[in-house]
Amino acid sequence: MTGNRTDAGVDTGIERHEYDVVVIGAGGAGLRAAIAAHDAGARVAIVCKSLLGKAHTVMAEGGIAAAMGNLYADDNWRVHFRDTMRGGKMLNNWRMAQLHAQEAPERVLELEEWGALFDRTADGLISQRDFGGHRYARLAHVGDRTGLEMIRTLQQRAVDLDIDVFMEFTVTELFRDPSTGSGGTGGRISGAFGYWRETGRFVVFESPTVVLATGGIGKSYQVTSNSWEYTGDGHALAMRAGASLINMEFVQFHPTGMVWPPSVKGLLVTESVRGDGGVLKNAEGERFMFDYIPEFFKKETADTIEEAEGWYTDKKNHRRPPELLPRDEVARAINSEIKAGRGSPHGGVYLDIASRRSPDFIRRRLPSMYHQFKELADVDITQEPMEVGPTCHYVMGGVEVDADTEQSIVEGLYAAGEVAGGMHGSNRLGGNSLSDLLVFGRRAGHNAAYHSMRTKQRPTVSAEQVKAASAAALHPFEVEGGENPYTIQTDLQDVMQRLVGIIRTEAELRDSLAEIERLKERAKRLSVEGHRQYNPGWHLALDLANMLVVSECIAKAALERQESRGGHTRDDYPTPDDGWGALNLVLTLPSDSDSVDLKHQPLPVMPDDLKTLFEES
Amino acid sequence: MSTATTEAGAAPATSTTTMTVTVKILRYNPEVSEEQHWESYQVTAEPTDRVLDALHKVKWDLDGSLTFRRSCAHGVCGSDAMRINGKNRLACKTLLKDVNPSEPITVEPIKGLPVLKDLVVDMEPFFAAYRSVMPFLITTGNEPTRERLQSQKDRDRFDDTTKCILCAACTTSCPVYWTDGQYFGPQAIVGAHRFIFDSRDEGTDQRLEILNDQEGVWRCRTTFNCTEACPRGIEVTKAIQEVKRALIFRR
Numbered sequence: 001m002t003g004n005r006t007d008a009g010v011d012t013g014i015e016r017h018e019y020d021v022v023v024i025g026a027g028g029a030g031l032r033a034a035i036a037a038h039d040a041g042a043r044v045a046i047v048c049k050s051l052l053g054k055a056h057t058v059m060a061e062g063g064i065a066a067a068m069g070n071l072y073a074d075d076n077w078r079v080h081f082r083d084t085m086r087g088g089k090m091l092n093n094w095r096m097a098q099l100h101a102q103e104a105p106e107r108v109l110e111l112e113e114w115g116a117l118f119d120r121t122a123d124g125l126i127s128q129r130d131f132g133g134h135r136y137a138r139l140a141h142v143g144d145r146t147g148l149e150m151i152r153t154l155q156q157r158a159v160d161l162d163i164d165v166f167m168e169f170t171v172t173e174l175f176r177d178p179s180t181g182s183g184g185t186g187g188r189i190s191g192a193f194g195y196w197r198e199t200g201r202f203v204v205f206e207s208p209t210v211v212l213a214t215g216g217i218g219k220s221y222q223v224t225s226n227s228w229e230y231t232g233d234g235h236a237l238a239m240r241a242g243a244s245l246i247n248m249e250f251v252q253f254h255p256t257g258m259v260w261p262p263s264v265k266g267l268l269v270t271e272s273v274r275g276d277g278g279v280l281k282n283a284e285g286e287r288f289m290f291d292y293i294p295e296f297f298k299k300e301t302a303d304t305i306e307e308a309e310g311w312y313t314d315k316k317n318h319r320r321p322p323e324l325l326p327r328d329e330v331a332r333a334i335n336s337e338i339k340a341g342r343g344s345p346h347g348g349v350y351l352d353i354a355s356r357r358s359p360d361f362i363r364r365r366l367p368s369m370y371h372q373f374k375e376l377a378d379v380d381i382t383q384e385p386m387e388v389g390p391t392c393h394y395v396m397g398g399v400e401v402d403a404d405t406e407q408s409i410v411e412g413l414y415a416a417g418e419v420a421g422g423m424h425g426s427n428r429l430g431g432n433s434l435s436d437l438l439v440f441g442r443r444a445g446h447n448a449a450y451h452s453m454r455t456k457q458r459p460t461v462s463a464e465q466v467k468a469a470s471a472a473a474l475h476p477f478e479v480e481g482g483e484n485p486y487t488i489q490t491d492l493q494d495v496m497q498r499l500v501g502i503i504r505t506e507a508e509l510r511d512s513l514a515e516i517e518r519l520k521e522r523a524k525r526l527s528v529e530g531h532r533q534y535n536p537g538w539h540l541a542l543d544l545a546n547m548l549v550v551s552e553c554i555a556k557a558a559l560e561r562q563e564s565r566g567g568h569t570r571d572d573y574p575t576p577d578d579g580w581g582a583l584n585l586v587l588t589l590p591s592d593s594d595s596v597d598l599k600h601q602p603l604p605v606m607p608d609d610l611k612t613l614f615e616e617s
Numbered sequence: 618m619s620t621a622t623t624e625a626g627a628a629p630a631t632s633t634t635t636m637t638v639t640v641k642i643l644r645y646n647p648e649v650s651e652e653q654h655w656e657s658y659q660v661t662a663e664p665t666d667r668v669l670d671a672l673h674k675v676k677w678d679l680d681g682s683l684t685f686r687r688s689c690a691h692g693v694c695g696s697d698a699m700r701i702n703g704k705n706r707l708a709c710k711t712l713l714k715d716v717n718p719s720e721p722i723t724v725e726p727i728k729g730l731p732v733l734k735d736l737v738v739d740m741e742p743f744f745a746a747y748r749s750v751m752p753f754l755i756t757t758g759n760e761p762t763r764e765r766l767q768s769q770k771d772r773d774r775f776d777d778t779t780k781c782i783l784c785a786a787c788t789t790s791c792p793v794y795w796t797d798g799q800y801f802g803p804q805a806i807v808g809a810h811r812f813i814f815d816s817r818d819e820g821t822d823q824r825l826e827i828l829n830d831q832e833g834v835w836r837c838r839t840t841f842n843c844t845e846a847c848p849r850g851i852e853v854t855k856a857i858q859e860v861k862r863a864l865i866f867r868r
Contacts (some may be wrong), residue, residue, distance in 0.1 A: 051686070051740060053783055054694040068764075109764055115754025115817070117772060117779050124766030142779075148693060149779060156753040198733055227688045261665035267691050371850075372691060375710055376667075486677045530682050533648050534734040537681040 014466060015203045019045045019164075020452040021445070022192055022207040024171050024234060027055035028147075028437030029417025029444070030213030031154035032107075036445030037211070038161050042452055044445075045205065046158070047166045047194065049229050053155045056215050056227055056418075057437065060147025061270035061368060063129055063139030064111075064438070065431030066104035070125040072136040072315070077101040079135055082613045084432060087133040087326045088396070088425020089296070089566045090581060091247070094606040095403035096423040100432070100439050107438035108140045116153040117142050130275040133326040133429040135300070136315070144270050144368045150434060168197040171233070172542055173469040174210055174241040174413065177459030181411045186242050186591075189412030190459035193469040197539060200532020202470050208455045209448040211406075212238060212399060212415040213441060217251075219489075220551045221392035222497035225257055225268035231543040232550030234419035238399045239549060239589040239596070243408040246421040246584045246601075248397035248550075249557035250567040252428055253502050255280075255330035257391025259348035264376045266391040269351065269369060271430040273386075274323045276365050277312060278353035280334065281385065282342035288349075289322035292333035297325055328427040328566050331390040335502050338389065348389035354382055390502055394433065396424045396567055397557070400586060403604075406444035412451065412459075416444035426566025476541035482527035485541040492519050492547060500555050505571045509559040516552050520594065523548060549589065552596050557585045560598055638662050638713055639721040640671050642683070645732050653732070657721060664714035668701055668724065672708060672736075685736035692848055695784030699736050700725040705786040705846040727789035729798070743785045746801045750809035750827055755820030771816035778811040778856050780849045787843035787853050799832040803843035803853045806834055810856040813863060825864055834861050 021037040023030045026048035037044045048055065067080040080101035085092050112118060112126060119127040119142055128137045142149045158165070171194035181188035191206040214234030218226025235245060256269040274280075282288050293301045301322050302308035308321035323330065334349050344350055353362055359382035363370050366381070373379040373386060398421035399408050406414045417437045424432065476485075499512035523544055528537040563577035564570050584601045637659055645653040660674040669687055676683040685708070688696040692710040699708055702716050702723055716722055730738035781804065788794055788802030809828055812818045828834045834857055843853040 050688050050694075051696065052744075054688045054696050056689070058694045058782075059689045059691075070764075112765060113754075115812070115815070117776070117815075118767075120767055120769045120772055122769070124768045125764060145693070145780070148782065152779075159748055160751075160753040198737075227690060227694070229688065262663060263666045263670045264691065368693070376691065376712070377665075484681060486681065490677075528681075531648055533646075534684045534737060535682065536676065536684055 014470070015201065017045065017203065017205050019043045019205060019207045021045075021209050021211060021448045022047060022205045023211045023213055023445070024192065024237070025055065025213035025215060025417070025419070026052055026165065027057035027213060027215055027417065028150055028154065028434060029441035030055070030211070031151070031158055032438050032441030033211045033213055033416055033445030033448070034163050035154065035157055035161065036442040037449040038163055040446050040449035040453075042449035045164045045166060047169050047171055047192075047205075049170050049197070049233075050168065052165050052167050053151055055151060056230065057147045057151045057434070059225070059227070059268065060150070060434055061144040061268065062131055062272045062275070063141030063146045063431050064104070064108055064150065064434040065131070065134060065138050065429065066108045066140055066435055067101060067136075067138060068105045068108065068126065068128065068140065070121060071128045075136040075138060078613055080104070080138065081610070083134050084429060085425070085614070086296075087429040087432075088427050089576065090425065091565060091603065092425030093403055093422035093604055094610060095604065096440070098610065099403065099443070100423060100436060103439045104435040107435065107442065111150065111153055111438070114153050114157050117149050119143065129272060130324065131271055131430040132274065132324040132330065134431065139275075139431040141272075144272050144366050146434065166203070169203070170194050170197060170539065170542065171237065172473050174237050175461045175465050176241060176410065177461070180457065180459045186410070188459050189241070189410060191461045193466065195473060195532075198534050200535060200538070202473070204461055204466055206458070206461055207452070208458055209412045209414065209452045211444045211448050212413070212419050213417050213444070214419045216395045216418040217547070217550045217554070218392045218395070220492060220496045220547045220554075222493040223257065223266040224392040225254060225266055226392065232546045233543065234415065235398060235550045235553070236546035238408060238410075238413065238415060238419075239587070241410055241413060242588075242591070243410045243413055244400045245397055245553055245587045246400045247426070248395070248421070248553040248587055249561050249585065250396035250426045251392060251554060252327055252394040252396060252567045253331045253390040254393035255327055255334050255390055256351055256388040258377065259344075259387050259389045260346035261377060267372070267376070268391065268393065269386060269388050270366070271327070272366060273351055273353055273369060276353065277356050278351050279321070279323050279356065280330070281350040281352055282337045283344055284342055288337055288342070289325070289330065289333055292329065292336070293322050293325070294329060297329070301325060326427055326429060331502060332569060334388075334390055344387045346387050348387040350385035351388045352385035354384055359383075394418065394428055396426060396428055397421045397553070404443070405447040406440055407447060407451070414444040414448050416440040426568060473542065476526060476528045476538055479525055479527040482525045483522055485526050485528065485537060485544050488519055488522050488526060489540060489544055489547070492516075492551060495519070496551055496554070500551070500558055503569050503571050504558050506559065509555055512555045513552070513559065516548065516555060520548050549596065553587045556596055556598055557587060560585055635661055635663060636718060638671060638718045640675060641721045641723045642675070642735070643723075643725040644683075644735055646682070646734055662713055664712070664718065666713050667709055668706075668711045668713065668716065668722065669697060669708040671713065671722070672724070684734045693782060695782030698727050698784040698786040698789070698848070700727055705790040707784060707786070707848045710848055727785055729789045729791075729795045730785070740785065742798065743788055743802070743804065746788070746805040747783065747808055749801065750805050750824055751820060752808045752812070754812065754815065754818055755823070756817065757819055765817065767816060774816070775811050775814040777851050778807045778814075780851050781807050781811070782849060784848060786846040786848055790842040790846035792840060792842065793836050793838060797832070797836065800836045801828070801833060803837075803857060806837075806857050806860055807851060807853055810860055813860060825860070825867060828860055829864055834864065837861075
């Protein structure tokens with residue numbers, strides 16, 4: 001039934017399905033989780049908002065970070081672990097970063113086994129490319145369409161295994177059975193509620209476990225590389241079900257998004273351009289990144305053009321070019337150049353590979369970028385530099401999970417991929433997302449399956465719960481003459497972009513929280529026209545509630561954290577602070593309130609044998 | 618404002634001229650009427666805006682009920698294939714200035730699949746064809762304990778057909794597919810080609826047998842519509858020819 005609309009076609013009543021594991025989201029993490037749960041013997045359903053294969057993973061360009069050592073034998077999980085922790089400014093959950101570095105190579109090989117296409121070395125091994133923050137060339141890739149190949153391979157695997165897929169389906173609520181479960185209030189997960197986007201009809205899933213794999217939150221910002229699905233659904237579902245979020249103040253602005261023409265502003269320009277030799281220049285033609293090497297990375301970063309140039313061919317005897325600093329550093333540098341009036345005509349800076357690599361090399365290594373600029377901006381990147389600027393790309397924050405099992409604090413509720421928090425700390429390295437999806441998607445799927453099958457008494461969904469969920473979903477139809485949800489979404493994007501962007505201050509963050517409160521009030525009175533059949537206005541009205549709560553989390557945590565670290569830069573607290581560096585900010589949504597709660601929580605402490613990895617160099 | 622890079626930029630040097638564009642959309646809402654009908658909307662746009670942007674303007678400002686699929690918005694996910702001025706294209710990769718914006722721009726759903734609402738078609742028959750060619754690697758024997766090798770040359774052999782984004786632009790531009798819903802259509806053959814010419818795959822015979830079916834590759838009349846429609850520049854017709862040749866060679 002894979003790829004099928006599993007529509008029972010019931011005209012009356014609510015469609016019901018029973019599974020052992022329900023996976024929400026069909027990107028890399030969701031598909032990998034579903035495959036793992038299936039392999040463990042569970043009955044699995046994948047539920048996704050778009051058609052199968054269109055999820056955000058498809059847009060990933062650069063590659064999958066894994067210390068396979070195919071190009072540099074010195075690479076191993078310890079180096080990858082160290083790079084990841086340093087990239088996240090040590091705020092990562094160390095155990096997640098360790099598991100990720102250890103298991104990523106196996107996950108890449110498994111993908112190859114399932115048929116994924118990779119670029120190869122002369123020996124026929126999987127080739128690996130350079131990326132920011134990674135000490136060695138480490139990204140397994142296929143041209144600049146790695147995400148497409150990854151999602152297609154996983155999708156094909158799911159077709160092979162005949163896993164049920166509910167496409168164009170949105171989940172609006174998770175259920176818990178208060179009569180079950182150990183510890184905590186509210187009981188364990190018992191299922192999920194949602195609607196077919198096409199018919200608007202409701203469906204109840206009964207399942208002892210749910211895996212959230214819904215991706216990120218980028219649609220809350222005006223300039224973003226994220227697609228419409230990225231409305232923080234999983235983040236919000238988890239909170240409403242009683243789970244907690246961490247690291248929400250850390251939002252990654254990718255340094256290189258397109259800035260022109262206006263209609264494609266924010267569209268991603270892959271980091272591979274820099275990994276393959278591209279450099280950043282300001283309007284004066286100056287290679288400015290040498291002026292922005294932070295103390296933290298001085299030891300490993302080239303400080304002259306000569307040394308940087310030498311690195312591309314001889315990595316042993318040269319330090320890396322500053323263009324390949326982690327993304328947060330590069331994004332801030334670009335932001336500063338533009339503010340200082342050294343920007344390009346359309347408000348970006350120049351990314352130049354044309355003067356540095358042959359047209360043939362560029363077209364072979366970066367075909368998608370070549371076409372993207374040719375077709376959308378009428379720029380030939382083999383001849384001219386690109387104009388680029390920061391774009392909201394990724395949220396490091398997400399559902400707080402157990403590092404080994406990916407279970408949240410709610411029994412039966414799991415999260416993997418971008419919707420989970422902890423793995424990337426305050427900043428994610430490029431290439432660590434695709435590997436994250438595979439490593440933790442698989443772990444979440446396995447653990448959910450085992451958990452579900454060990455359940456002796458299946459939790460149940462009550463009639464009252466279903467009634468309440470359907471009433472909540474239909475609420476937007478009840479208000480007449482209210483505001484159009486698109487207007488509120490646009491206003492939210494404006495607030496987040498203006499007040500909770502790359503550089504933040506206390507005053508602006510306070511303003512943003514006040515604005516978000518006003519938007520929440522307006523959202524209560526919005527109205528949608530028409531009926532339930534394929535009604536995009538209604539769909540947005542429901543997604544908007546998620547965007548609002550997630551935006552509140554970001555702003556609240558950003559206001560609280562009085563330091564600058566990774567994807568969180570405070571103009572009024574411009575440096576990192578050791579005290580804050582030992583803390584996670586945990587956000588929850590109390591059941592009797594529509595305002596989020598914030599508390600401090602110490603970071604898990606890294607064992608001494610791993611700490612020694614940071615003493616050398 | 619301390620945040621916005623977006624606002625910090627100088628005024629655009631390459632100034633564009635805002636224009637008014639008429640978008641004529643084939644609407645359909647089975648809750649209201651069984652008939653499709655044309656509706657025209659006027660939107661203000663830049664020449665460098667895409668048809669997708671114009672559709673968004675209609676939806677956000679003029680008629681919130683307009684329904685269409687879109688996702689990544691730059692030609693990678695393959696959600697927004699539609700017939701624009703009579704040709705299958707991705708709305709997110711079609712700039713207004715390239716489709717003669719001085720005249721009304723017509724937008725219709727892709728042909729050959731049942732229309733559900735406005736520009737949204739039922740993709741299930743398309744996915745069924747995709748699934749029928751066994752779109753997954755088939756290998757036998759022990760799972761490799763070491764990394765399996767593949768030469769760059771072998772990998773290049775099927776590079777073109779792995780670029781497919783399942784947008785259905787090829788299949789729904791095919792006159793054979795329009796008249797014969799049983800035909801697998803170009804995408805399924807492209808999907809099979811990707812495995813038939815993969816040096817690691819051992820399912821070639823099974824796949825070729827499926828494509829040798831009377832609804833298989835022999836229905837292709839080489840009209841090249843598919844190649845022209847493919848937003849990824851895949852040489853679809855060539856791939857189909859290669860599969861035909863493989864079948865003949867096998868005999």
